[in-house]
Amino acid sequence: AQRVTQPEKLLSVFKGAPVELKCNYSYSGSPELFWYVQYSRQRLQLLLRHISRESIKGFTADLNKGETSFHLKKPFAQEEDSAMYYCALLHGSSNTGKLIFGQGTTLQVKP
């Protein structure tokens, strides 16, 4: 069964420190993975997708099929990065467009 696991409920770092939010998935096919973010008092929104291989707000994420991981990284955390981050897997076997979300990790960047 498709599953997304984010092992950390809370990640707390100091400003300027590197950040890595962990995400592991379980999926038999070719996965499409995303990171969504929810800032305080804002709606859930797409941060980045692995297909694009893009860097958004300094964040990158590399798909590692061998480790079935899609960790989100940023070399120098900023206070405005504090938010809830969700890793999501697209159930793509039947063009459903169904996203399966992990439980989320709260990133707290301290000054």
Add this chain to the structure above:
Amino acid sequence: EAGVVQSPRYKIIEKKQPVAFWCNPISGHNTLYWYLQNLGQGPELLIRYENEEAVDDSQLPKDRFSAERLKGVDSTLKIQPAELGDSAVYLCASSFGTSGRAGSNTGELFFGEGSRLTVL
């Protein structure tokens, strides 16, 4: 652009009462989703519409939950009767197109602010 609009933002009811949530997606988005988000959890899909057709409602508890999208635009999610365990945030999202099609915004969902339900 207003984005996905949901109402009400907050609702407090007593158990066994009915409740309804409304969602208006982004104009032109043919796919609409209702997600359930329990406290401390990620969103879980309840139902997905392609235009007016419910194409995935496998996670919708049909004994008490119902949804409709009659004209393929806005949608209503109803719970009757509500139970204590239904307390959660109900998220609506929309997207243009579906996955697997070249050129579609695969996996990019636009979410509303959610409707927070408290059942007493």
